[in-house]
Amino acid sequence: MFTGITRGTFEVTRIDKAPDLLTFEVDLGENLSAGLEIGASVLIDGVCQTVTGIAGPRVRFQAIRETLDRTTLGDLVEGGRVSVERSARVGDEIGGHDVSGHVTGTGCVSQVRREGDVCDVRIEVPDAWMKYILFKGFVAVDGSSLTVGERSETGSFTVHLIPETLRLTLLGDKAVGDRVNVELDPRTVAIVETVERVLAQREGSAPGGGEDR
Numbered sequence: 001m002f003t004g005i006t007r008g009t010f011e012v013t014r015i016d017k018a019p020d021l022l023t024f025e026v027d028l029g030e031n032l033s034a035g036l037e038i039g040a041s042v043l044i045d046g047v048c049q050t051v052t053g054i055a056g057p058r059v060r061f062q063a064i065r066e067t068l069d070r071t072t073l074g075d076l077v078e079g080g081r082v083s084v085e086r087s088a089r090v091g092d093e094i095g096g097h098d099v100s101g102h103v104t105g106t107g108c109v110s111q112v113r114r115e116g117d118v119c120d121v122r123i124e125v126p127d128a129w130m131k132y133i134l135f136k137g138f139v140a141v142d143g144s145s146l147t148v149g150e151r152s153e154t155g156s157f158t159v160h161l162i163p164e165t166l167r168l169t170l171l172g173d174k175a176v177g178d179r180v181n182v183e184l185d186p187r188t189v190a191i192v193e194t195v196e197r198v199l200a201q202r203e204g205s206a207p208g209g210g211e212d213r
Helices: 029-033 065-070 127-132 163-168 186-205
Strands: 008-018 021-027 041-044 047-055 058-064 081-086 105-115 118-124 138-141 144-151 156-161 179-184
Touching: 008 029, 021 047, 041 058, 058 065, 127 179, 127 186, 138 156, 179 186
Parallel strands: none
Antiparallel strands: 008 021, 008 081, 021 058, 041 047, 041 081, 047 058, 105 118, 105 179, 118 156, 138 144, 138 179, 144 156
16 A cells, blocks of 8 residues: 655666566666565555565666556667655554555546746546546545546546645646556445446336336
8 A cells, every 4th residue: 555655766777578478677766665575565756566576776676568568668768757655554654545556547638837935737537537536535646646636527627736746746747748657546435336336226116117027
């Protein structure tokens, strides 16, 4: 489990590609890699990845085809940077919201607007997701816990990025057309789907709602 509070951006130092497997290394630095063990979970651009090797501050991960098809990890390049968060520990302060690292899918940046120190980014997503994306609700973009500042009914939402978020993430560097990893708030998804199921059951049991006999 993660909190969506990115610890910073770190360099991808090596990439090895196989037909259905991507192996990559990230230099997490001495501070972030301290105490890390093989088998631990780390959030890479919002994707929960298992540590498969450690060589000093360089940490190795592997992404299978399912992950590559659903996320942006297949676009990684050596020398590029990724946003990183270590998994939450009992007693840690929860500054964001519960993030699992199980990405729903990718969205596409459709607008970037800067006004002073603030950057607004609009992201297009499938229309079917919009019932789970609420005004002032939570969403994770590339692993960062963000508040929905604006939303439309036609498949887009906007997040407002403060200077601290811009400093610790890559979101301020995004351009129109770039893909980002999106994880819907699991609690919102559970509530919406539960309400829909209950309403459907009530409609089905209402007088006249059954099958003709």
